[in-house]
Amino acid sequence: xxxxxxxxxxxxxxxxxxxxxxxxAIWVTVLCTTTAVTLAALAxxxxxxxLGIHRRDGRGGWxxxxxxxxxTPTVVVGLLVFAVLSRRGPLGSLDLLYTQAAIxxxxxxxxxxxxxxxxHGATAALxxxxxxxxxxxxxxxxxxxxxxxxxxxxxxxxxxxxxxxRCLSELGVVMTVGGNLEMRTRTLASTISxxxxxxxxxxxxxxxxxxxxxxxxxxxxxxRLGKESRA
Amino acid sequence: MLRMVALLLVVPCxxxxxGDAPDAGxxxxxxxxxxxxxxxxxxxxxxxxxxxxxxxxxxIAVGTGQALALGERGEADxxxxxxxxxxxxxxxxxxxxxxxxxMWNDFVIAGPPADPAGVRGLRDGAAALTRLAxxxxxxxxxxxGSGTDVREQAxxxxxxxxxxxxxxxxxGQGMGPCLTIADEKRAYVxxxxxxxxAYRARLELQVLVEGDEDLRxxxxxxxxxxxxxxxxxxEGARALLAWLTSPAGQAAIAAFRVGEHVLxxxxxxx
Numbered sequence: 133x134x135x136x137x138x139x140x141x142x143x144x145x146x147x148x149x150x151x152x153x154x155x156x157a158i159w160v161t162v163l164c165t166t167t168a169v170t171l172a173a174l175a176x177x178x179x180x181x182x183l184g185i186h187r188r189d190g191r192g193g194w195x196x197x198x199x200x201x202x203x204t205p206t207v208v209v210g211l212l213v214f215a216v217l218s219r220r221g222p223l224g225s226l227d228l229l230y231t232q233a234a235i236x237x238x239x240x241x242x243x244x245x246x247x248x249x250x251x252h253g254a255t256a257a258l259x260x261x262x263x264x265x266x267x268x269x270x271x272x273x274x275x276x277x278x279x280x281x282x283x284x285x286x287x288x289x290x291x292x293x294x295x296x297x298r299c300l301s302e303l304g305v306v307m308t309v310g311g312n313l314e315m316r317t318r319t320l321a322s323t324i325s326x327x328x329x330x331x332x333x334x335x336x337x338x339x340x341x342x343x344x345x346x347x348x349x350x351x352x353x354x355x356r357l358g359k360e361s362r363a
Numbered sequence: 364m365l366r367m368v369a370l371l372l373v374v375p376c377x378x379x380x381x382g383d384a385p386d387a388g389x390x391x392x393x394x395x396x397x398x399x400x401x402x403x404x405x406x407x408x409x410x411x412x413x414x415x416x417x418x419x420x421x422x423i424a425v426g427t428g429q430a431l432a433l434g435e436r437g438e439a440d441x442x443x444x445x446x447x448x449x450x451x452x453x454x455x456x457x458x459x460x461x462x463x464x465x466m467w468n469d470f471v472i473a474g475p476p477a478d479p480a481g482v483r484g485l486r487d488g489a490a491a492l493t494r495l496a497x498x499x500x501x502x503x504x505x506x507x508g509s510g511t512d513v514r515e516q517a518x519x520x521x522x523x524x525x526x527x528x529x530x531x532x533x534x535g536q537g538m539g540p541c542l543t544i545a546d547e548k549r550a551y552v553x554x555x556x557x558x559x560x561a562y563r564a565r566l567e568l569q570v571l572v573e574g575d576e577d578l579r580x581x582x583x584x585x586x587x588x589x590x591x592x593x594x595x596x597x598e599g600a601r602a603l604l605a606w607l608t609s610p611a612g613q614a615a616i617a618a619f620r621v622g623e624h625v626l627x628x629x630x631x632x633x
Binding site: 218219229230307311312313314315316318322323326328329330331332333 | 425426428429430431432433506507508509532533534535536537540544546547548549
């Protein structure tokens with residue numbers, strides 16, 4: 133028990149005293165996750181909506197692949213990105229391994245299939261009349277896609293959040309391609325894993341609590357967005 | 364609702380407890396470092412002890428820092444680690460009793476074959492690190508409270524303190540991942556010889572600095588204080604400690620090889 137109270141006290145101390153290493157880890161976590169998931173959503177929303185609109189036109193293969201991708205363990209995604217960015221890999225000359233860009237690339241791959249699957253689900257559940265109406269009003273393919281995405285926005289926000297949740301606390305990518313380098317690529321999740329190995333359980337718990345606060349913030353934001361789009 | 368949650372927690376735990384060895388007296392929990400487990404040493408020598416004593420040894424392989432923390436909380440019966448200052452503090456604080464020397468291996472400084480900082484052939488570990496810093500070389504540090512980390516910090520102190528430079532990367536990962544990072548970045552790294560040997564097929568890294576007395580890496584075993592934690596298996600832990608330091612245990616350690624390489628030297632006669 134003393135562990136939990138110690139953890140709370142330590143979390144408070146770390147944030148208020150401005151521990152630069154922890155603040156940097158918070159920054160890396162938020163920056164990489166937001167960038168990766170936003171990029172993934174920009175690509176995945178239209179693809180998911182397109183698959184949703186054409187759900188009866190034999191695009192099942194796409195959806196199936198994305199569903200499989202959604203289950204890929206984060207360590208495996210980390211290994212794939214590692215193989216590509218490694219000195220001996222095809223993109224080795226870019227020297228991107230162990231940078232924040234590498235983390236973003238890995239998290240993009242984690243979030244993309246998940247968001248496609250959920251966006252597909254949200255748009256496929258829409259009334260077919262949405263597409264038909266848009267077409268009758270003379271909308272081209274692009275405008276139709278936008279109309280469908282607009283109608284499914286509550287589902288798309290949920291899809292974005294799911295992607296965010298998968299990336300915020302993941303370890304497979306940040307350890308393998310980020311390298312957990314202090315003040316460079318160390319995130320909150322990798323700090324927790326390090327503090328546990330170091331035997332400093334209270335500090336690990338403290339970072340876990342900070343991560344939880346980020347999660348609560350994100351959930352609240354989504355809650356507000358959901359309310360507004362229903363109004 | 365609450366009852367459901369409680370049930371969800373209790374049932375798997377109960378099942379897991381049934382599946383595990385129910386007889387706690389027949390089980391010794393050994394908290395140790397990844398180097399002894401990853402190198403295959405424990406898998407090679409412990410079966411002889413288990414057959415002789417009828418005890419089962421559960422190996423918890425973590426960093427030295429975590430191994431000692433587990434001992435401090437009574438989550439292990441015996442610890443086998445390599446960081447003398449931390450071990451002495453552990454005993455002084457009353458968390459452990461009866462520290463015994465078991466064996467030693469050695470640290471080396473490995474780096475890229477091109478050796479841009481020119482440390483190849485140096486024998487003094489502290490001097491080599493100082494030269495790496497002066498050359499602004501890329502160096503991958505463990506930074507995880509492990510025995511290797513503790514030794515690295517001691518070597519910096521011996522060389523007059525660690526300067527701060529941009530190439531000093533603190534990875535906060537185990538030895539294996541740190542070797543991979545060093546290899547990818549063509550960087551230098553302080554490592555135990557065993558892990559480097561285990562990874563050598565996949566790496567370009569070469570041993571550049573070795574052989575100094577400063578780079579010796581002694582392993583000690585400490586009984587977790589049974590006066591602090593009534594539930595520790597003190598008898599089993601004492602039997603394992605006695606075996607490790609007995610002629611039979613020491614001979615088993617000396618006989619262990621990876622390929623043709625000797626990794627651990629028994630303390631007695633070593």
